[in-house]
Amino acid sequence: MKIMTCPLNGPRNISEFAYGGEVKELPAPGCDNETWVDYVYLQENLAGVVKEWWYHTPTAFWFIAERDTRTDTILKTYAASEVFKERVDFAAGDKE
């Protein structure tokens, strides 16, 4: 069994978690289509150390994990609040 350490719940079986995609910079509100294409579809898909969103399903907790995709090892996990410190104002683009 592979174990992942949840920042909220500690070490748990990896089957309790769901993968949530690469951590990417959120496009600025009102950006052009190509920026959305990049954000929504295109992948780094790196053979190496990656930074990704993960989700602990039973407790509905999102966090960030760093993994090496060449060796299937989890290097570290931490709460998203360590990276995202400010609230995003999603309505800002509509106001322009």
Added chain:
Amino acid sequence: MPFGLLKFGLSKGHPVPRALPAASELRDSYDVVIIGGGGHGLATAYYLARDWGITNVAVLEKGYVGGGNTGRNTTIIRSNYLTPEGVKFYDESVTLYKDLANDFDMNIMYSERGHFTLAHTDSAIRTMRWRAEVNKHMGIESELVMRDELQRMVPQLNYSEDVRYPIMGALYHAPGAIARHDAVAWGYGAGAARRGATIHQKTEVTGLEITKANGSPRRVTGVHTNRGTIRAGKVIQCVAGMSGEVARMAGFKLPIKTIPLQACVSQPLKPFLDAIVVSGSLHVYVSQSSRGELVMGGSTDPYGVYMTRSTLDFKEGLMMHMMELLPFIGEVKLLRQWAGMTDMTPDFAPIMGETPVDDYYIDAGWGTWGFKATPVVGKRNAEMLATGKVPDLIKPFALQRFHDFTLLGEKGAASVGH
């Protein structure tokens, strides 16, 4: 028998002639360089030589031919997809497959079994009916069969109501087939080599030479390998799970995630299961090989890695559901388990054709469904490389569709069914 063996050992017929010529030096330059010696790359070289007389061609394979997903898949061949674009395309492949053994003069053990995609819910029945209608409209044998009829056709399954997902019916596709995947790779490889193409194994592409204009990539002119640099007229990448890494060398990103797909076989059993059985709700599929092994698999791993390791989680998840379908399987031992690195697209359709770099073409996004496409891919890639025009049949699969928001929506027909 012992004398026959002795005679053979002493005869000139031993060792048997090799299918692929011995390793040769790389030339300085090729008209076409094909990156990846799986079924797709080899078939491309084969049809370039056979149909277009283009033989100054190198297939560069970092390992051995057919050692990638071509030699790891569970060989389901069918054309009962969901989108008209997909159905038309896979139908051409099935037609080519039927003739392949003659073409190669080699038995690829193509075996039509009938393909059943089980439905366990009302919504699945609805999707099956939709698929059957699209298929029939395109001239494909495909129909919905309800439970009683299904039970007569595939009596081996467990039709009890006393399970998590009772069987309600199935989409039945009579031409659904399996074949010997190694023979497909070798047949294409040997046929290409016999006509003059060169196949270089243990030759890894490590970079690309691309001219730049105004700082952005323009045209590919050469390929760097672990055995030196070669010049190339045209280059195509056919590298499955490594698609993202190789595209990065060419300077563009793909809408592809590399995720392992695992499979396994049981110990050989007496022949009892002629059909290919798939269940999307249970995430399993099973067929019996000509050696008697049950070939079993499911959906891709829950997250991506660049490895072909096997996991216990996969086996547990698979067997939990297999025991619902075929309860006796609890008594059967597993013989082998393995994985391949699949190149998954968000719409479960491939990516074929031109790229942002001139003379650089792509054949990727084959995920868990590309073995059945091997012949049509080779044929149409060859046409594209020879004529410089993208054939109509593969235009819907352009990389550009992600930039135009014209995705294909093949998930319903391709996810677990492959």
